[in-house]
Amino acid sequence: MNIAYTRFQSLTFDSLQPIYINAICIHIFTTIVAMPYSKTKSNSMKWTREAIVNKQELSKESTVYHYRLLKRIHYSTILNLIYWGILVSMLARELIHLRPYAMLLGIAFLPLLHALLIYLHITLKEKRPLTHWQFRFRLPWLGLAPTNHIGLKRFRGLQMQVFWVTIMIIGCFYPWAPLDMISLFFVHLWIFLPRLIILFRLRKHSSRGFIKLNDKDTSCYSQ
Template identity: 40%
Template sequence: MNNDRTLSKDSTIYNYRLLRRVHHKAVHHYAYWLLTVLAWIYALLHIELLSFAVVLFGIPLVHAVFLHTLHRTKEGQAPKAWRWSFRMPWFGYTPGNYIALAKVLRLHNQLFWIVLLILACFYPWLSTDVLLFAMFYHVWLLLPRLMIIFIFRKYKSSGLLKINPHDTSCYTQ
């Protein structure tokens, strides 16, 4: 038996150095979900069930379509390693592999402002309660992500973001 382990000349070795890690604490998740449940109860009391359902499922879908479209227009190809995540703080359509922090910041900054502008365009046709709930839900989905990106802001130029189930890490090569 030959246990000789050699690398071929075509092998690529990636060496990443951890710059900073943000742990996802359960107490933050519970507080965030408590705020969410209270907002949903308020919304259910003030808007129709159909409007509530459309906002609840429509905003994450708009985020996913918008991120996919932005990535496709900027990169020339569809995002390959993006997936749906149902864990906070990365609830929604998120990168599954290492991704440049500058790219994530650019995508989420554009996502934040453009979706707010799109929602504002619906002002004449939506009731104020539905519009405010849609804006709240949009900000609710993005705020934890933007806070983590803000924590990593000084590594924007060379940082690589890696999202794990229990933490989000920033690495450099």
């Protein structure tokens, strides 16, 4: 014990100075190395908490709809060209007889009339905003058409109302219009015939079907 005490007394500040310096350097080094890790860990924990909160809010406020395909009707390019050829041939016939005005008026005016009737029905009768609807320039849905899923029963009823109301409007002007105005009936039927065929093929899904109008097909789904 006396020997250990004698050795402790023999230790001076100069002999202990390297030990203190090494300890201080080790402490500074570990602090510098640990700072980015602790900051990264805190940020990752923060991002994790934010992700959990956002996921909980999304699950509370959003509704996910799952649709099951019932039937899909593809558009035929060949039939589409033939169908356009019928209209062009009728227009050429009217040009030969120098009376193309009624048919040209129908081609330009009737899709706008159909769009107006759809707008009035949705905004005034159904009290809904005209969202998810856009104007299409291709058959079979030439004119104003929905871009999202829509109930088949509702959509079919809307199309039938536009079909018959347009016929009644044309019929009201028939007594005072020239005989050439019969071309308006032809153009109106030409526009509606493809969509009436599609709706007829989907008739058995009217009660629970939802229709989606795509560029290359018309699909019917159920929830």
